[in-house]
Amino acid sequence: MKGWIYAVLGGGFIALQGAANARISADIGTWQAATITQFTGFVTALLIALAVGGGSFKELKRVKPLYLFGGAFAAAVIYSNVTAIQSVGLTLTVAAVLIAQLAMTFVIESRGWFGIAKQKMGLPQFIGIAMMIAGVIVLKS
Amino acid sequence: MWQGLLLAAFGGALVGLQNIFNKRVHEKASPWTTTTLVLGMGFAASLLMGLLMEGEQLFNLGNMKLWFWFSGVIGVGVVVCITQATKLLGPTYATSIALISQIGFALWWDTQGWMGLEKVPFTFNQAAGVLIIVGGILVFKLGGAVKLRSARKPLKDAG
Known part of the structure; x- marks a missing residue:
């Protein structure tokens, strides 16, 4: 808690x-x-x-x-x-920041850049980012 | 509209990159040494950019209010809370909750028009959009974890 x-x-x-x-x-x-x-x-x-x-x-x-x-x-x-x-506004800004932030982490961790231990990244991460982009489109409409 | 979103995404990509760099510093240095360095670097870079863009005008703080001097404490609050949460819940759950909390608070303050934000009426689309984003965060953060758990099971049985 x-x-x-x-x-x-x-x-x-x-x-x-x-x-x-x-x-x-x-x-x-x-x-x-x-x-x-x-x-x-x-x-x-x-x-x-x-x-x-x-x-x-x-x-x-x-x-x-x-x-x-x-x-x-x-x-x-x-x-x-x-x-x-x-x-x-704040909501759309935070949403776009989070998408780019997670996408950046995703790329770096899946490639093992900057000495970061390579991590298994796959379909769930793609679906997650796609859902977040869909969320922004709904939010904007 | 798109310019604002692209600019936010540019900033977000840098946040992701910065988190990785800070993680590497934190592996070798204590938490407060790391935080001091990170904020010190942020200060140096902001000062330099401010001087380049505005020159002496940078020091013209016409409408300065007392509480502005305490705004930096928020950043320290972020570090304390995230460090404690990570200790208690592990990085995956701590960051998932913090990310969801961020967008939740953002929507709340936007609809309240708080802190001089342009007040936007709360609509069904906003609630739906934020819920889909929350779902996306959960799938991104927990999707791999579930997969790992099921992959580990046969090993355990074998052992």
């Missing part, structure tokens, strides 16, 4: 992030919103990292440098998310 609550809240926070970014962008601009939310998130995470201890930033030396830059995608993600929300 506790796991369910965390998962539902986690999804809610992701949706809230989109709505809040769109709202903040309307007032101060999209790049400003992206910079501020990422900056305040960074400071919060840094404070927690220092308080929790346990880890050290030296650990990052063992990571292949390319992967360290994953976070940088957030700039483009926030910009496209906010612009999409302002043009088609």
